Amino acid sequence: MTSRYIAIDWGSTNLRAWLYQGGACLESRKSEAGVTRLNGRTPEAVLAEVTEGWRDESTPVLMAGMVGSNAGWKIAPYLPCPARFAEFGAQLTTAAEHVFIIPGLCVQREDNRNVMRGEETQLLGARALQPAPLYIMPGTHCKWVQADNEQVHDFRTVMTGELHHLLLKQSLIGAGLPEQQLNADAFQAGLAQGLETDAPLARLFEVRAGHVLGNLAREHVSEFLSGLLIGNEAASMTRLWQPDRQQPLTIVASPALAGRYQQALNALGFQAQTLEGDAAFQAGIRSIAHAVAE
Known part of the structure; x- marks a missing residue:
């Protein structure tokens, strides 16, 4: 692969692209043309639009995300875990000439099926x-990933972000609430409640009861619910994985979201370092580009 290439994070609702030359990022662009928002356009047309002026016919493009799903451009097979990091760049799927999709990961066992x-x-x-x-990779669907320097051993997904949205927007918990405030x-x-409960489902209606009875400000329901769900997620997942408290864990997320998980982990006695998702993505795709070039 040449020293000039394009990296793309192509998700369901958005697309982000970066142009690299000699390992340095020259320019970045964003688009709302996620794979579920193509509005009748082909993936090829969207790619041409978002990379206009960036590439000629030989400029390679490395893509990751839902672009490789059955709803995307072309299915990029999942690598089964345990999966070696070195395999990520060795098993690319060709979507078009000089356009490649990075494989996803999967776990397929009786006690855990994940992608x-x-x-x-x-x-x-x-x-x-x-x-x-x-x-820990928070978001709509938070990933908890066990890995070492050589490979990804296992991972789990917790639908905390989506559950928070659904409960607040489409359930009785959020019915009739005013605009929410931080x-x-x-x-x-x-x-505090999420960290101590083993039965979060039994506590959810109390969120509504709390604001109905005046114990919880109606404009703070979202914040309380966020704490309840994240606290329970952190408590249950650290019980499952039993990480060493002497080794810092890594949270990959935006600063605001990472801070919430960091508070939960600190309350449980764990150290956690944070890393922005874009920085992690760009470092990862650069390493794949360099590996392919060798």
């Missing part, structure tokens, strides 16, 4: 920038 797309590239970057025995105290109160 990921896009996060595997962030993992590759996180391993280089902030290595850890356990990576509030650290409400988040902390929810976090």
